[in-house]
Amino acid sequence: MAKAEATPADPRLSPQAPEQQAGNGTELVSEFVLVGFSSVPHLRPTLFALFLLTYLVTLGGNATIIALIHADRSLHTPMYRFLAVLSLSETCYTLVTIPNMLAHLLLRSQAISIAGCRAQMFFFLGLGCSHCFLLTLMGYDRSVAICRPLRYPLLMRPSVCVGLGALVFGAGFSVALTETCLVFSAPFCGGPRVEHFFCDIGPVLRLSCAQSARRALAIFFLSVLVVLVSFLLILLSYAFIVAAVVRMPSAASRRKAFSTCAAHLTVVVVHFGCASIIYLRPDSGGHPARDRLVAVFYTVVTPLLNPVPCTLCRTLARTCWPPL
Secondary structure (H helix, E strand, O other): OOOOOOOOOOOOOOOOOOOOEOOOOOEOOOEEEEOOOOOOHHHHHHHHHHHHHHHHHHHHHHHHHHHHHHHOHHHOOHHHHHHHHHHHHHHHHHHHHHHHHHHHHHOOOOEEEHHHHHHHHHHHHHHHHHHHHHHHHHHHHHHHHHHOOOOHHHHOOHHHHHHHHHHHHHHHHHHHHHHHHHHOOOOEOOOOEEOOOOOOHHHHHOOEOOOOHHHHHHHHHHHHHHHHHHHHHHHHHHHHHHHHHOOOOOHHHHHHHHHHHHHHHHHHHHHHHHHHHHHOOOOOOOOHHHHHHHHHHHHHHHHHHOHHHHHHHHHHHHHHOOOO
């Protein structure tokens, strides 16, 4: 009687199907499984509809802002150009994580290759760091406009703005490349489960075979450098702004100066507050459920509630379609 042939199992479902083995017998991971919202399967259709609606509104708002600024030549000033770049940056920032999260809410499989995970982390960190530097640049732009209005056209001429913008994104993606290389510099043998809905630093780093304190400290130091230094430079810009505003003779001038900064300052508080909660801790994966909740806020909710697009739309409405 012939023996029945064994049917090969799906390697993603079997914990005994590693790509290779390390010298000590530890199984190496060939792909990751994003846990996401698998703990609440009954809520996945509702979450999908909610996140999709939020995402579409965010994309529509940012696309409208970019189109209006591009169409109206009176808005081709450094402040509005930086706002357009900010909207574009936020659009790309959400593109890195939300479509993949929406797909995982519908599909049963939540697997992602290591190469895909590396690419997602690189672009997410690159856009996030660039966002921090861009907000710093916008604070500098406001401080020059208010503190040195006569020299503003010279100091913020188009060539300077282009150079500063290139520096912002070059620095942001350089930091992201360094951090991503540090995270993926060793193989992974801590199991395939990533306790997140995208490849973030903390959950992926915990699966590394080489739990190096120096590597974790270097990543933490870079995160502090980006978040804390950017925030302090923004505070310095606003210190100069406040000092200049209090010397203005009329209350109307003071109100106008503060109104141009209010939306930007609110975005700064929200963005850097969320970043500090996640990344300014030596072990950012200590509370996976809480980190996922905060991540939902700054990847899905914050772009929708961003006061800059709302304020800018009101400004554009008054500029482009003044009351009769």
